[in-house]
Amino acid sequence: MGIKLFNAVGCVLLLSACGLRGSNQVMSEREDLNPVQETLSVDDNKIADLDEEQAFTSPNVPSAEFVLPDMSSDEYCGKVTASVTDAGFEDAVTVTCDNGAARISSNSYASHEMMTGIIATNEQIPLPAPGYYVPITFNPAFSGEPQTRDSSLAIAVNGVPIFDYTAGGELSIDDLYSHQPHLDANALNQLDECGGHTGRGDDYHYHELPSCMLEQMDNKDDNPIIGWAFDGFPLYGNNNPDGSPIMDGTLDVCSGQLDTVFGYRYHTSETSPYIIQCLVGEVEDLNSIPTIGIERPSGVPVSVENLTFTHDDLGNGLMRYTYQGEDYYIQSRSTDDESCFDLEWKTVTNAGVVESGEYCHTIRAGGAPEQPGRPLTDETGPGQRRSE
Numbered sequence: 001m002g003i004k005l006f007n008a009v010g011c012v013l014l015l016s017a018c019g020l021r022g023s024n025q026v027m028s029e030r031e032d033l034n035p036v037q038e039t040l041s042v043d044d045n046k047i048a049d050l051d052e053e054q055a056f057t058s059p060n061v062p063s064a065e066f067v068l069p070d071m072s073s074d075e076y077c078g079k080v081t082a083s084v085t086d087a088g089f090e091d092a093v094t095v096t097c098d099n100g101a102a103r104i105s106s107n108s109y110a111s112h113e114m115m116t117g118i119i120a121t122n123e124q125i126p127l128p129a130p131g132y133y134v135p136i137t138f139n140p141a142f143s144g145e146p147q148t149r150d151s152s153l154a155i156a157v158n159g160v161p162i163f164d165y166t167a168g169g170e171l172s173i174d175d176l177y178s179h180q181p182h183l184d185a186n187a188l189n190q191l192d193e194c195g196g197h198t199g200r201g202d203d204y205h206y207h208e209l210p211s212c213m214l215e216q217m218d219n220k221d222d223n224p225i226i227g228w229a230f231d232g233f234p235l236y237g238n239n240n241p242d243g244s245p246i247m248d249g250t251l252d253v254c255s256g257q258l259d260t261v262f263g264y265r266y267h268t269s270e271t272s273p274y275i276i277q278c279l280v281g282e283v284e285d286l287n288s289i290p291t292i293g294i295e296r297p298s299g300v301p302v303s304v305e306n307l308t309f310t311h312d313d314l315g316n317g318l319m320r321y322t323y324q325g326e327d328y329y330i331q332s333r334s335t336d337d338e339s340c341f342d343l344e345w346k347t348v349t350n351a352g353v354v355e356s357g358e359y360c361h362t363i364r365a366g367g368a369p370e371q372p373g374r375p376l377t378d379e380t381g382p383g384q385r386r387s388e
Contacts, residue, residue, distance in 0.1 A: 061252045061280045066142040069263045076138035077102055083157050083225040083234070088218035093159040104228065105133040106159020108292060110204055112194055112212035115309035115319060119189035121197075123299030123347040125330040126204040128315045129292045129361040130338045132159070140232030140281035142264060146176055146254055147231075147279045149286045152205060154235055154266070154276055156227040158213050160196070161205040161292070162235070164277040167301075171277065176253050179272045186274065190301060200299075202361070203292040208274035209237060226268075230289050231281025233259075235266040254278040290365040296357070299349040304328070315341055323348045 071079075077097035084093045084104075094105045109128040115121075134155050150170035152161035164171060166183035167190050185191050185207045194212035198204050206213075210227075214220050214237065223243050227235035233256070239245055241259075250257055251267055255276050259265040266276045279286070304321040311317030314334040321328055330345040340360040346352055 061144055061146060061254060061256070065258055066144075067258075067260075067263055068141065069139045069261065071139060073097065073100055073138050079225075079234075080104070080136055080228065083228070086219045087157045087224060088216070089158045093157065100138050101232075102136040102138070102228075103133055104136060104155055104159065105131070106155075108132040108160055108203060108205075109313070109315070110158060110160050110194070110196070110213065111313070112216055113192075114194065114196065114204055114311070115192050115198070115307060117193040118191065118197060118307050119305075120301045120303050121299075121307060121321065122190070122200070122301045123328075123330065123345075123349050124198040124200060124202050125317055125319050125332055125343070125345075126198045126309070126311070127202045127294070127317075127332055127341055127361060128313075128338070129201075129203055129363065131363050132161075132290065132292055133363070134228075134230060134289055136228045136230070137232035137281070137283075140263070143231075143280060143282045145280075146173060147283060147286055148173070148176070148277070151287075151289075151291045152230075153279060154227045154229040156206060156210050156213055156235075157225065158210075158216070160210070160213070161203065162210075162227055162275065163199075163205050163207050165207050165272060165274045166277075167207075176278055184272060186272075188301070189303070201292045202294045202296060202359075206275070209268040229266055229276055229279055229281070230286065231279045231283050233264045233266060233281055234262055235268070235276060237268050238270060241265075252280075254280050256280060288365055290363050293362045293364045294359050296343060296359040297350070297355075299347055302348045304348070314338075326352065328352070 077095070080097070080102040081095045084090055084095055092106055092111065096103045096105070107128040107130045109126065114126050148164070148171050152163050154162040156162055165185060166180055167185035167188055168183060171180070181187055185197070191197050191207055194206075195208040195210050196204055196206040214226065217224060217226075223237065223239050223241050225234040226237055229235055246257075246267060246269075251269065254266065255269060255273055256264055256266040264280060268275045283289075302323060304323045307319065307321040309317060309319045315332055316334050317332045319330045328346050328348060330347065331343065333342040335342060335358065337360065339362075340358055342356070342358050344354065344356040346354045
């Protein structure tokens, strides 16, 4: 299963770091290359020819054939809830329903192995983000126009955010129709064996099929819903809900197709764009949907060796790796405040200088930190920085 290719819109040849990509972020993900970033290598086996223009033959999103789903709020709530409980994630993820929407809440911290297999790291460590939540609209309306944003587009049923396939910056509408190889997180070796990595917010998230999560799911053999897009439509894996393969050219530019139950559904795929890359449903204010923030100084991608990450469920973790024969690390320790962590690091980005401080995750919606989660105040302790 895949998306056919033909010559059309050229690729934007940029290379940057992935991470906290919210509308309130001051620093752009698409920055000029610096000496550290120039050490990154691209996997030539994943990209046949970076100089060749490649474009998806994905059709535009359908409109005339779309049938608005007509489920009661209780029915829709039941389907969102069942997607979590049937998978076995009810201890980590909470679903509450009110006012025509479900609220999926978690600490965004995956219970499976993380960071294994990453070659190009941006030197960020996964940390829990208590109080993370997103709204999922019932019976979503179909806009027929792709929407993108500089952050997550969906949430997996284990409560981990899902981004598009790129490693930095918001895709333009034109970008959607052609593969952007120098932004492809998979081809840039920035993803772990589970399809995810950690962004600038020290937040773990997925950029392709969350394979390790899928293996954990109690209903993994039933072609289940694996996530929910922020427009309210479900996300499935590489096959149709009945288990049949998806024929080439079926998925539209947002990696979705019409659905008889929900009106529309998204899919992952083995070829780029790998996962949802835009939304087709109506969202009143996409950039107001919460993102995860932290004001620890961010790193830039660098190719390393022997990266390992050990951790517990509280966010006590140690990430080690080597660069040009020298050892580097980032260590986190939980505090009495579940949103805050004592961090110590020696990274390539900071030239091997050991730094430390207490930093707190915040849940930001519409440009400002809010509860639940830890809001930032004017009184910041040693090592803390205020949110931008």
